Every structure is written in structure tokens, then in C-alpha cells.
Amino acid sequence: MKILQNSEIPIYKQIAMQLKEEILSGKLTAGEYLPSIRGLAKDLKISVITTMKAYEELCAEGLVTSVQGKGFVVNPQDTAMIREQRLREVEDHLLEALEAAKTIGMTVEEVRDLITVLNHTE
Amino acid sequence: MDSVIVAKGLVKKYKKFTLGPVDLEIPKGFSTALIGANGAGKTTLLDTICGIVSPSKGEVTYFGEITDIEAGETKERIGYQAAQGMYPMSWTPYDVAMANQLGFKGFHEDRYWELCKKYGVADYGEKKQSLMKMSDGNRIRLCLAAVFARDTELLVLDEPGSNLDPLMRDRLCGQFREYLEEGDGEKTILFSTHNIADMENVTDYAILMYDGAVIESGFVSDLCEKYILVSGESATFDKIKRSLMIEDRNMSTCFGFARAEEKDKLEAAGAVVESPNLQQLSIFLLRYAEQQNS
Amino acid sequence: MRELCWSLWKQRWAFLIFAITVISGAWMIFQVTDGYSVFEMGYRTTFILLQLMFLILQRERFRIVLRKESAHRFYRSMPHAWEKEQKRFLWIDLFCVVMLGVLLVIGIVFRNEFSDRLLPFALVVFFLIYMPGTRIMACVPYVWWVLEIVFAAMFLFVPAFDVSPLLCGGTAVVVGVIQWLLYRFVRKLWDTED
Structure with missing residues (x-):
């Protein structure tokens, strides 16, 4: 995990975001347990409540479940749901791009061409 | 919230100062900071909770069921550390070890000497120097070594970080986190401080005191x-x-x-x-x- | 037992100083009242040495329990600290009772002018200092040392001061009873004044 100590983003958010990424990308599989809140707090040199808050956020998003006495377990991810989430993200980003394009007077055609160019460069 | 200590209507009257009435709970498995200025009553509160002095009024419940701290082996489970004057000044590190060995069942002398080395006070032990000859900071380090060398479920530390340099304070915070991890939710820490900035990243629950009263308490995030x-x-x-x-x-x-x-x-x-x-x-x-x- | 031995060992230097002081005091007494048999000198020396030991034990318990000294925080944080304290006092007091009892018996059996003076003094000292209620006395540093020296001087060096043993013993008993009552409230003495 990569944590920035002096970032604007609160540490618990950074933890939550990174773990979310690992879960959605499949690096953390369903049934796997997240490190204990106290163990993680020790490794990252932060308070236990911070790791707990990060995990609680993941719980609220349905990514993990708290198991009494054992910790937090990764939930099986609904691929359809993930796809929908990502679709929404693509939509949001594209809307942003279109907004920006409008301000400099680009046409939809030009935007589409740009997408193709960028895709080939990848 | 599972609480390791619950206090209701706790009062302690001294000639020139009255603590309370205080209602508080210390959550189990977390690190709680008692924050307040000097004279706010932090030491009095910790002394009263740990049975160093008896309360004038009120009741305290320990580990969910015990209501009398003198009963059974309750004090064995609590690792109390005073801000100053924990041991007589004439004692050497060896005497501290002996006394802890005599007074408590769960004291590990080898762990004590290991921690003395880790905290940089092992020399005093070898030279058989008394606590009087040590600086405040080194004395606290020694006392911390003694309390961490015991098997406890609750650590109650009065101003543990106040006389330590930043490096040692960082080590202390690391020790706190290790203690909590070892306990996996069963071990708790309660410490007091008049300078929370130093201990902020090891504080889960805060209790703020002013002039003998608790003015606010809760999990830091809340x-x-x-x-x-x-x-x-x-x-x-x-x-x-x-x-x-x-x-x-x-x-x-x-x-x-x-x-x-x-x-x-x-x-x-x-x-x-x-x-x-x-x-x-x-x-x-x-x-x-x-x-x-x- | 281990604790007591260990804390007595911590007091070893105090032992030495007291021993020197008291033995030289005893020597002075023997110089004043000469012509006694070896047994009587042995008796007096033993009594004085026992006084010395009682002083040390008293000082030890006084130091650990009641003085506003650093030790009390560690001590009170130990489990059963209060019970251990009571047991320790009881042990000390029992020992004192037995030893003084032995001395009283010897004094009554082998009576002389010196033992007639010593016995009332011993009774007073006993009740003033060694009954359980004397925590109160121990609160005020050195008062009882002064009292003991005063009484010793009165009984041993002032021939005109010929108080009857009965009056002496009677006063001591009354004082002892009052202190026994006070003992019942002694728990409060665990609290330090800030």
C-alpha cells in the first residue's frame, strides 16, 4: 500500500481507495481477509480508529463484510455491478471531456477523432 | 461499545481540588487519551480509577463485571505507571526489577532488560546507578520498560510522553500499537497527556478534562x-x-x-x-x- | 516474607547507624548504673537491641506506607497491597508483643531496681508505638522517637520520678484502646493529600 503522509486526502480515504482498487481489480479475492485493523495500524504507524474507519467505509460500499471475531472479509464482487460502476465512471469522464471541448469550440467529430488517436497511442 | 472501565458519578475530594462527578467509559481494544491542562485532574482521575487512592463517591466497573479494584487479581491485570514518583529515588534498575518480581505475577525480567536496552537505559542497570542519578526522561524510560514487561490487559500511563524526546516518543507510539495488536481487541491503553499533538496518531478515543470535569469524550473520528x-x-x-x-x-x-x-x-x-x-x-x-x- | 526480608535488607545502613547510636547510649547507661551481673547486663543490652530492631521495622513500615514518598504509588498499584500491609503490621506487632512479653516475664522473675524502672517504660513504649493504631503516630515524623527518648530519660535518670507501675500501665492501656478504635478508621489514611 502506498500512503502519502502529508497529502490533502485523509489517510483513511487513501487506504479505502487503494483497497477498493485491489478488490475491484481482483487482486484481493472473495473470501480473503483484510489485514487486522490493529496490524495495519501498526504497519502504517497510525491510530486503530483510522484503519477501522477505512474498513467501515468499504463495508458501507458493500465491498467487505465484518465477521465477528475474525476481521473483515472480501465480498464476492458482482461483475455486472462492477461493470455498471465503471460504465458510470466512463460516462462521467466523457461528460467532463465534452464540457471542456465545448469551451474551446471543438466539435463532436473532433472529439471522436481524438479518442481514436489516443487509443492508438496507448 | 465494549468498555473495559465504566465510571459513574466518580468524585474525589482533596483540600484544594475536587474531581467530578465524572461519568466515563474506556472502550476495549483501543488507545484512549485523557487530555487536559496541568491541574485539570488527570492524575487524580487515573489514581482513583487504579486504586491508588479511594474515591470519595461513585462507582467504577472493571472488565465488565468487577466493581472492587482490591478484589482478586484485578490490579494484576492493570499496568499502572505514575507520571513521577513511581519508585523511590534510591532504587536502582535492579531494585525496580526485584520489586516488580515480588509484587506482580506476570513480570518478565528478561523482557524488562530487553526493553531497557531498547530504550537506551541498560547502562544504568550495569553501573547500578540509582534513579536519582537519572534524568527525568531516562527515568520514565525505565519505568515504561518495567510496565511493558508485565502481562497486562489494561495499561494506564500518566503522562508517558511528556518527558521524552521525539525519537523516544515515536518508539513509545510503536510500542502502543504493538501492544494493541498483540491483544487483538482484548488489550487497552489509557494515557494522559497535556500535549496531544505528540500522541495524536496513536489516539483512538479522547476524553477532554477541564478543572476537574470531563467536557467532551468520544472516538476521534466522531x-x-x-x-x-x-x-x-x-x-x-x-x-x-x-x-x-x-x-x-x-x-x-x-x-x-x-x-x-x-x-x-x-x-x-x-x-x-x-x-x-x-x-x-x-x-x-x-x-x-x-x-x-x- | 521475601518482601519483608528484602525491604529490611534495603534498610541495612539505617540498621548500622541506629546500632552504633543505641549501643553507645546503652554503654552510657551501664556506666551510670554499675555493679550488675552479666545476666542483667545481657538483659539490658538485649532490650535495647530489640528496641533498635523495632525502630527499624517501624520506620520501614512507616516509610513504605505513609510517607509522601515515591514508593507508595508503586506499592499501592500492586494487587492485595492493603491486605499485605495489614498482614505485615500484624506480623510486626505480634513479634513485638511476644518479645516484650518475654522481657516482662524475665523482669518480674529477676526483679531489681533497674528492672522496676524499665518495666513501666517498656509498657508505655509498647502501647504508644506498637499497637496497630499507631499509624496515626507514624504520620507525624519522629514524634515517637522523641517520646521514647523522653520516657527513657525520665525513668532511667530521674530518681525522683518514681511513678507507680500501675499508673503507668493504666495510662498506656487507655492510650492503646483509643488507638485501637482509631485503627478501624485507618483505611482513610491510604489517601494522599495533594
Whole structure:
């Protein structure tokens, strides 16, 4: 995990975001347990409540479940749901791009061409 | 919330100072900071809870069921460390080890000497020097070595970080986290401090004290959402005066402190708000308590 | 037992100083009242040495329990600290009772002018200092040392001061009873004044 100590983003958010990424990308599989809140707090040199808050956020998003006495377990991810989430993200980003394009007077055609160019460069 | 200590109506009267009545809970498996100025009653509260002195009134429940600290082996489970005067000044590190060995069942002498080495006070042991010859900081290190060398379920430390340099304080915080991890939710730490900035990243639950009373308590994440810091221009502050608990005005800018429910009103008036950290929260709440008392 | 031995060992230097002081005091007494048999000198020496030991034990318990000294925080944080304290006092007091009892018996059996003076003094000292209620006395540093020296001087060096053993013993008993009552409230003495 990569944590920035002096970032604007609160540490618990950074933890939550990174773990979310690992879960959605499949690096953390369903049934796997997240490190204990106290163990993680020790490794990252932060308070236990911070790791707990990060995990609680993941719980609220349905990514993990708290198991009494054992910790937090990764939930099986609904691929359809993930796809929908990502679709929404693509939509949001594209809307942003279109907004920006409008301000400099680009046409939809030009935007589409740009997408193709960028895709080939990848 | 599972509590390792629950106090109801706790009162301790001294000639010139009265603590309480105090109601508090210490959550199990976390690190709780007792924050307040010198003279706020932190030491009195910790002494009363740990059976060093008896309360004038009120009751305290330990580990969920025990109501008398002198009963059974309750004190064996609690690792108490005073801010000063824990051991006689004439004792050497060896005497400290002997005394702990005699007084407590779960004291591990090898762990004690290991920790002495880790904290850099092993030399005093080898030279058989008394506590009197050690600086305040080294003395605290030795005492911490002794208390961490015991098997305990609850650590109660009075100002453990106050006389330590930043490096040692960092080591202490690491020791705290190790202790909590070992316990996996069954071990708890309660410590007092008059300087929370140093211990902020090892604090889960905070209890703030002013003049013998508890003015606020709760998990740090909840408390930091309960209040907001406000900043704005003088004209804005004229408008929002009544919603603020504390305000600081000067030429360049105005700062304020308010309850989170005022957020919308304050933003509508043109101020900017943000969540405080524990240090800021403590300062403002203590100032507010002072203000209310004058 | 281990604790007591260990804390007595910590007091070894005090033992030495007291021993020197008291033995030289005893020597002075023997110079004043000469012509006694070896047994009587042995008796007096034993009594004085026992006084010395009682002083050390008293000082030890006084130091650990009641003085506003650093030790009390560690001590009170130990489990059963209060019970251990009571047991320790009981042990000390029992020992004192037995030893003084032995001395009283010897004094009554082998009576002489010196033992007639010593016995009332021993009774007073006993009740003033060694009954359980004497925590109160131990609160006020050195008062009982002064008292003991005063009584010793009165009984041993002032021939005119011929108080009847009965009056002496009677006063001591009354004082002892009052202190026994006070003992019942002694728990409060665990609290330090800030």
C-alpha cells in the first residue's frame, strides 16, 4: 500500500481507495481477509480508529463484510455491478471531456477523432 | 461499545481540588487519551480509577463485571505507571526489577532488560546507578520498560510522553500499537497527556478534562465530525457571531470554531469550513470551557 | 516474607547507624548504673537491641506506607497491597508483643531496681508505638522517637520520678484502646493529600 503522509486526502480515504482498487481489480479475492485493523495500524504507524474507519467505509460500499471475531472479509464482487460502476465512471469522464471541448469550440467529430488517436497511442 | 472501565458519578475530594462527578467509559481494544491542562485532574482521575487512592463517591466497573479494584487479581491485570514518583529515588534498575518480581505475577525480567536496552537505559542497570542519578526522561524510560514487561490487559500511563524526546516518543507510539495488536481487541491503553499533538496518531478515543470535569469524550473520528473550524472575513464573522463557540479576530483574517450542525448556515454566510484535527479540537474545546467558566 | 526480608535488607545502613547510636547510649547507661551481673547486663543490652530492631521495622513500615514518598504509588498499584500491609503490621506487632512479653516475664522473675524502672517504660513504649493504631503516630515524623527518648530519660535518670507501675500501665492501656478504635478508621489514611 502506498500512503502519502502529508497529502490533502485523509489517510483513511487513501487506504479505502487503494483497497477498493485491489478488490475491484481482483487482486484481493472473495473470501480473503483484510489485514487486522490493529496490524495495519501498526504497519502504517497510525491510530486503530483510522484503519477501522477505512474498513467501515468499504463495508458501507458493500465491498467487505465484518465477521465477528475474525476481521473483515472480501465480498464476492458482482461483475455486472462492477461493470455498471465503471460504465458510470466512463460516462462521467466523457461528460467532463465534452464540457471542456465545448469551451474551446471543438466539435463532436473532433472529439471522436481524438479518442481514436489516443487509443492508438496507448 | 465494549468498555473495559465504566465510571459513574466518580468524585474525589482533596483540600484544594475536587474531581467530578465524572461519568466515563474506556472502550476495549483501543488507545484512549485523557487530555487536559496541568491541574485539570488527570492524575487524580487515573489514581482513583487504579486504586491508588479511594474515591470519595461513585462507582467504577472493571472488565465488565468487577466493581472492587482490591478484589482478586484485578490490579494484576492493570499496568499502572505514575507520571513521577513511581519508585523511590534510591532504587536502582535492579531494585525496580526485584520489586516488580515480588509484587506482580506476570513480570518478565528478561523482557524488562530487553526493553531497557531498547530504550537506551541498560547502562544504568550495569553501573547500578540509582534513579536519582537519572534524568527525568531516562527515568520514565525505565519505568515504561518495567510496565511493558508485565502481562497486562489494561495499561494506564500518566503522562508517558511528556518527558521524552521525539525519537523516544515515536518508539513509545510503536510500542502502543504493538501492544494493541498483540491483544487483538482484548488489550487497552489509557494515557494522559497535556500535549496531544505528540500522541495524536496513536489516539483512538479522547476524553477532554477541564478543572476537574470531563467536557467532551468520544472516538476521534466522531469528535472531528462533530465540530468544524471556520475561517472568513470580518464582515462575514459579524453575521455569524452567534453560531460560533470561539472566535479569533485579527487584521488579516478571522478564525472560529463551531458545532457541525451550523455548517450550512456558516457557508451560506460566506465562510469556509473544515474538519479539525484532534489537536485543534482539544485547544478550542478547552478554550471554550475556560470561556464558560469565567 | 521475601518482601519483608528484602525491604529490611534495603534498610541495612539505617540498621548500622541506629546500632552504633543505641549501643553507645546503652554503654552510657551501664556506666551510670554499675555493679550488675552479666545476666542483667545481657538483659539490658538485649532490650535495647530489640528496641533498635523495632525502630527499624517501624520506620520501614512507616516509610513504605505513609510517607509522601515515591514508593507508595508503586506499592499501592500492586494487587492485595492493603491486605499485605495489614498482614505485615500484624506480623510486626505480634513479634513485638511476644518479645516484650518475654522481657516482662524475665523482669518480674529477676526483679531489681533497674528492672522496676524499665518495666513501666517498656509498657508505655509498647502501647504508644506498637499497637496497630499507631499509624496515626507514624504520620507525624519522629514524634515517637522523641517520646521514647523522653520516657527513657525520665525513668532511667530521674530518681525522683518514681511513678507507680500501675499508673503507668493504666495510662498506656487507655492510650492503646483509643488507638485501637482509631485503627478501624485507618483505611482513610491510604489517601494522599495533594
